[in-house]
Amino acid sequence: MKLFSFKKGVSVPSCAVMTGGTGGIGCEIAGLLLEKGWDVLLLTRQPRKAEEQISSRNGRFEAVYCDLTKPEDLEAISAAILERKKSIGLLIHCAGKIQPELTKDLTRHSLEEQMAINLTSPILMTSQLLPNLSPASHIVFVNSIAGVMPLQGSAVYSATKFGLRGFARSLALEFKAGTIRVSSIFLGAVDTPMLEQETRDGGSVLNFVNKPLPARHVASLIIRTSEGRGREIFLPALDGIFAHACLIMPWLLRMTTPILEKIGHIGLRRFQKNKQHFHKI
Template identity: 80%
Template sequence: MNPFSFRKRITVPSFAVMTGGTGGIGCEIAGLLLEQGWDVLLLTRQPRKAEEQISGSKGRFEAVFCDLTEPSDLQTVSNAIRDRNQPIELLIHCAGKIQPEATRDITQHSLEEQMAINLTSPILMTSQLLPALSPNGHVMFVNSIAGVMPLQGSSVYSATKFGLRGFARSLALEFSPGTLRVSSIFLAAVDTRMLEQETRDGGSVLNFVNQPLSARYVARMIIRTSEGAGREIFLPRIDGIFAHACLVMPWLLHITTPLLEKVGQIGLRRFLKHKAAASVVAHKE
């Protein structure tokens, strides 16, 4: 039995399936797609919250409960989506989980949760939904600079993101040019609740070497990327250049980290000051 139902249509609009829609980036992506007239189906553990946050005047939005850490949930929802018989033009893996912790403090729970949300569920869901994807559809993985450059203090998160890059690149090789497109978007820090929580949990100050990107800007870049050929993009671009340089020359990260941490501390203080001021204004309103 389907966990959700769909109304039949005579005219079938473009159809997008997405995870991670209750975070800042996901909300913005869904809103932009809806304004363009897309049908958007969000898989989330908080469907009611998603419906309160996301709306659009042109497209149709549905939020369906799905726990990405439960393979049985993924299979059930994937079966229901395939039963709809509406080609998926856009599959966006936007959900993410980070738990900053030293390697000696890693627990089985944090390991399994980050692995499931960041790596296992995108792999399983992509595999299960391939039969439902349009021949010229686009699979998009919202990744992190931590998938190119090791992130001290968040080794599990970095490992999952490195793995996600490998999967996306391997997936792209299975399809001829002009058919299914595969893209990965590698993000530096983005001004979202996830970043705030990561900071409270002791996340890396390197997040604040540059000013965190706005979720709206990132969402627009993701939508723009979805309209073209499959590729990898890095936001900001300079972070991607530096991360690749560190892969080729591992010593570069070691010698630059002390300076980057000092710059990051300044950026963190600026970020916290800005958030405090915004909170005061919001409270007065």
């Protein structure tokens, strides 16, 4: 498997490796990194789509086919990256999969796919690429508020995101201060195709208690985070405070859910109305 190469004698910055670049957030992240002169290697099941969406601008960009549900794909890609002996300055795990369904309706396929994309692949990829991470590199996990607050009707998704938070926190303890940094971004609803699909599949109306965030705004925050020290960020911040309160007081979520659902239904109707208006323009 051949990845992009560099001319001898040409000084280039360490590269960024990321997943999930054909989604709303990932596409914006890749574009912003390229504007900053990064060389970006995107792992995706839709490389052609990624190349159509993302302009190379200042940096060098390549989309490589990789099915995150297949460990053998991850191993092959990781081996190819290691062979390049190119330092990785930024590793962003942005791919995500949610399949809203009650536990009684759970299928083996949806369980395995969500587990693989949301939890197993970030763990395996991080482990396999660690030898190529520069001493000052940053690993960023794009997580969800569902990784802090239980999400009714999407128990598997929430479980994978809780697990990802645990992995990220434990991973950070393996590095000395001033070396590799680890950050997790816990997002509420973001205006992306993934949110629209989740809504069509019967996702939680709690996504619309607040207005979904613009993907570009979220991507900018992720880039800024990658340039600083490792930390956890909750967006919106109030969602993070409420989620932690619910962890301490489990009864709080059950008590407030009926009110939040009413607010969410209003927000959902507004969101759908805006989308219909946008498509008519």
